[in-house]
Amino acid sequence: MDGAYRSEAVAVLDDRGCRFLNAGDVDGDGRIEVIASTMKKGIRLLRPGELPWPSEIVDARSSGFEHATVLHDFDGDGAAEIYVADDDDERIRRYRWRENRWEKSDLYDTGPAKLTFSIAAGRH
Secondary structure, eight states: TTOOOOOOOOOOOOSSSSEEEEEEEEESSSSSSEEEESSSSSSEOOOOOSSSSSEEEEEOOOSSOOOOOEEEEEEESSSSSSEEEEETTTTEEEEEEEEEEEEEEEEEETTTOOOOOOOOOOOO
């Protein structure tokens, strides 16, 4: 199969949708992880490796139809923060890996009846 693509399941996410998968070093260990923001069952961190990839919960309660997510290292510490639109809780949030746990901060109250389709980070 020279030059052909092949597919394999790296993880199974127990939810009916996952519109945002982001790759980046979110814990500052120098390795790339994948953040999966599922529709109703939270945000998961997937660590590439032996199949299936190990996963852990970042926030089990975060949810939204789109559940827009982006990774970016705004604070310059070498680990990308996770920015998420938790539409069901009407908040834009940041998650940072600090002292071996996830630190959650509410950044913005979106108010009722909002749907965030995307979040993007520019270069600084």
